[in-house]
Amino acid sequence: MVDIPVKALLAEKGSRVLYMGNEAIARGALEAGVCYFAAYPGTPSTEILESVAEVAEDVGVIAEWSVNEKVAYESAYAAAIAGVRSLTAMKHVGLNVAADIFVSSGYSGTKAGFLVVSADDPSAHSSQNEQDNRWYGYLAHIPVVEPSSVREAYKLVKVALGLSEKYQQPVMFRTTTRVSHSRQYVELEDNVTTTRVCKGVFDKDLTRWVLIPAHARLMKERALKVWRTIEEADWGPPLVEVLNPGKRKAIIAPGLAFAYVSESLERLRAWNEVTVLKLNLTVPVPVKPVLDVAGEADEILVVEELDPVVETNVRSVLGKHRAQARVLGKELIPESGELSLDRVLPGIAKFLGVEYTPPPPLRVEEQATVPPRPPVMCPGCPHRMTFYVLKIAANKLKLRNVVYTGDIGCYTLGYQKPFETQMTCFEMGGSIGVAHGISKVVEEPVVAVIGDSTFFHAGIPGSVNIIYNNGRAMIVVLDNYTTAMTGHQPHPGTGLSATGSRAPVVEITDVLKSVGFRVYVINPLRVRDSVETVVKAFQDYLSGGKVAIVSRMRCSLEAYRLSRETGIRLPIYAIDEEKCTGCMACVNLVACPAIVVPEGAKKPLIVEDMCLGCNLCAHVCPFKAIYVKRPGSEGWERLYSERFVEGVG
Structure with a gap:
């Protein structure tokens, strides 16, 4: 080899x-x-x-x-x-x-x-x-x-x-x-x-x-x-293959479904009982092999994942050519969700008239309790900090009923408590168009939240539409210098190409200004300054201004990677047990996975290995019980704040 x-x-x-x-x-x-x-x-x-x-x-x-x-x-x-x-x-x-x-x-x-x-x-x-x-x-x-x-x-x-x-x-x-x-x-x-x-x-x-x-x-x-x-066309392998021809029952298995059909027949020991038409060319359904199978089979079962696409078209082919074979499909095979052996095998057994008893569930002497793990924003996530800033600024202005329209990205998790700053989520770029429509028919303030990559993907037309149609929505662009949710790919605002070479930077602020927005820029790492800026932005918006906020702070996972590559340490925070009153403000207002409350404990603690030094919890604590246990290296903030960190690939 x-x-x-x-x-x-x-x-x-x-x-x-x-x-x-x-x-x-x-x-x-x-x-x-x-x-x-x-x-x-x-x-x-x-x-x-x-x-x-x-x-x-x-x-x-x-x-x-x-x-x-x-x-x-x-x-x-x-x-x-x-x-x-x-x-x-x-x-x-x-x-x-x-x-x-x-x-x-x-x-x-x-x-x-x-x-x-x-x-x-x-x-x-x-x-x-x-x-x-x-x-x-x-x-x-x-x-x-x-x-x-x-x-x-x-x-x-x-x-x-x-x-x-x-x-x-x-x-x-x-x-x-x-x-x-x-x-x-x-x-x-x-x-x-x-x-x-x-x-x-x-x-x-x-x-x-x-x-x-x-x-x-x-x-x-x-x-x-x-x-x-x-x-x-008279298709054969590898796009079309008839296995075990000449049987009175046949199964048509397109794409991935063939894997489940094959294993089901092995489990049932029924390969010799049925013809299998393996389709890798699924659209259009090849007519000749379907008719060949139907000419010998009385019944045909179409096993496919999701919609009855092949089933519908097999029925059409057989009807057009007056073939007599009976076609079954979604009567026996689920129409939603992924297929699996457990979901396919019973349907095939019923189709073949083979007795099948599902195996009993595995007996476990001691059932382990697995705690639920809903998706959460990472420790140090800039979106958490931006959402906190938005809510505090709105509270300062006594704005209790702000409508936050959301989009596709890590920040969609903002729909959860304590932030609740994503109240819709339909498709890429949808937050801005939806915000515009809502803003036209409600009295409450409307804020569209969108990520940087998503802004370039589909947010620019919606932004222009707000200006053109005199919309009332305010836009917040979460610029974390990457396409985070799908694995940190570059986009036009990062200054990097797909191959990692330098590329021109398209500034989100310039795009927004060019179409008519007044743009406020914040770095949510600096919480107090950001709250003051967002308060001003809200006031401008409430007085009729066309306002956008760009929140710039690097994805914390990327900041951590840069920390390891450069040797620049991020700070680590801890909770002073004597000062802590157990008020749980840090838990309830920040929702950071690095802050945990051990079973039976009345006070939280910070898991140091998870802390990425964003300082939001320290800002939130009313009793100043959260302190810097390990200071960051000189200039550590630039790992979060600068688009390019020199000396790093």
């Missing part, structure tokens, strides 16, 4: 490498000659672009974090229509942002291979919904390829790019959380190519690329012709 280099994405052909699903997709794309990668970070898709960015300079590819999914799609698609193999990646709800160009690209098609990786999130592990993006394939007449495992994801990326190039049509490569974030050993079939095409020529075909209505009607016919060709 070949030794694996430090950069596992560059391992030699023949190596056996343990890849995460997203890394496997990235490796397959690099082998297949993709040169342009563009994405916006969003779980569970983030690691695709991250993996490529780590090796981009080594292999000479373009890897970019775009400001949002729409721009990422447009950029990668543009390269593809100029003849350069390209890939864009996003989480499922990100495709909503790119839906306009997605549907239009289905009309015009592509020149070089172009993949749209949609990482869906069944059970909404890290999302506001669990939409099934296979429907988008039908909407745009764009085929959808789905892998059933990490290993298959690696292989099928190359197949899907070939499919895209053959039919000159974008292809959606749909994964789910379980494929994107599982790990599996992958036998590498090829080396990362050194002969990729990274320069193209744009063919000025105005009829194809300029979608005025007359051209769009022609391009719709082009898309339909490609669609029907793919639908009616």
